[in-house]
Amino acid sequence: MSSDHDHHDHGPHDHGPHDHGHSHAVDKNDPSLRVEAIESLLVEAGLVTSEKIDALVDRYQHDIGPMNGARVVAKAWTDPDYRARLLDDATAAIAELGYGGAQGEKMVAVENTDDVHNLVVCTLCSCYPWPVLGLPPSWYKSHEYRARAVREPRAVLKEFGTDVADETEIKIWDSSAEIRYLVLPQQPPGTDGLGEEELARLVGRDAMIGVRLAGVES
Amino acid sequence: MTNSLELANDGPSAPPRANGELIFDAPWQSRAFGIAAALVEDGRLDWPQFQAALIETVPHHENYWDAWLVSLVDLTETNDLIAPSSLVLRTTELFERPAGHDHG
Incomplete structure (x- = not known):
């Protein structure tokens, strides 16, 4: 920490004794x-x-908003039966873990493989699987992302630091009010021995949107 | 490498969440959270110790963040980050400061 005396005079939380910006508490035990x-x-x-x-x-x-989705992914990585159920009926498989949308949107999980990389966008607005991913990042709602994810997905992915091999097909999934997509990323190499909780920490929000790989810091 | 808070998903020490997001009902709650997170990250507080304090205090409070604050006060004092007397004094000073905002 380098700051020593410079913390008294700036910032929105300057709590000097003459700070008049705060409401006056009525109770000393407030x-x-x-x-x-x-x-x-x-x-x-x-x-x-x-x-x-x-x-x-x-x-x-x-950052902890996407934790529900991360647990879904980690379970799918460790439990082949669950993985099969997730890919077959994601709404039901996600509900098994106690998560679900209040509005009853249908969830679809799309699986990344060596041959296919999936990317989720909502071209019309900003439909997003919030019950599993928390609140969407601001860029997800941007016109730029919505337009470019479809037009030049490889360039968009590159900007997120994600290189997808030329021979890998990129599939774009357009979320809507009815269907919300969740990318099931590939398990990072060398993580086979890890438990579900540890694996879940490797799964970032961006990996479940498809703009990054799992295990890559955002 | 900095230390982070491995927030529990369930059990008494797990914070309230909705759709995975932490829920704060008042600004002081997120402030109390952030203070503890900063102290843990810099290694001034031990997260397992903080979690143990939460497990102890949460059942005695209606609100999770009340228990968090009690744990924070307790551990900043036992770890000599804040002297108990100075906390009482500062709280009193803040309580007695001029209101300032309503003299118009």
């Missing part, structure tokens, strides 16, 4: 007061920065 006190003491002691707290909240809120 937890928001205690949290603010903890943060201000730790910041003054140089043990945390408010910027770091901001970043971590953001990261955990967004």
Whole structure:
């Protein structure tokens, strides 16, 4: 940590004693007061920065969203029967693990192989399998992604750092209000001995959209 | 390599979630979460120790994040990151600061 004295005078969470921006707590035991006190003491002691707290909240809120989908994928990797059920009827197989859409959309899992790489897009709007992937990333909703994923998928994948061999076919799946697609990525090499929980951590949101491979940091 | 929070999926130490997303009902809850995450990441708090504290405290609280805050206070004090007296003093100062926002 390099910041020493520069953390008193900037940032949205400047909790000096003359900070008038906060609402006045009515109860001395208000937890928001205690949290603010903890943060201000730790910041003054140089043990945390408010910027770091901001970043971590953001990261955990967004990165663990896809955990449900990751568990589906990890189970499919370790359990061939489950994999078969997932590819046959993803809605039912995902429901087995307790996940499902409130609006009852049909889920379809598409399997990456050496011959086929799958990529999901919603060309009309931003349909997304949120019960398994959490909230969609902002780029998924962009006009650019929606148009280019169909027109030049290889170039789009390259921008995500994903090189797909020329002989591998790229299939585009257009999500709709009725059908939501989940990519079943290939299990990274050398991970056969891992358990489901460990494998699930290798499965990022982007791998289940198809823009990256599993095991590749986003 | 930094340390991360291996948040449990179920059991008493698992945080509330909807569709995989963490659920915070108030800003202080996400703040308390972020403070603990930052301290764990920098190795100032031990995550297994924090989880053990959660397992202990969650059953005694109606709200998960209340238990999180109790654990955070407890462990920042036992790990000498914050002195108990300074926390009481600072909380009082913050409580007694001028309201400022409603003098118009």
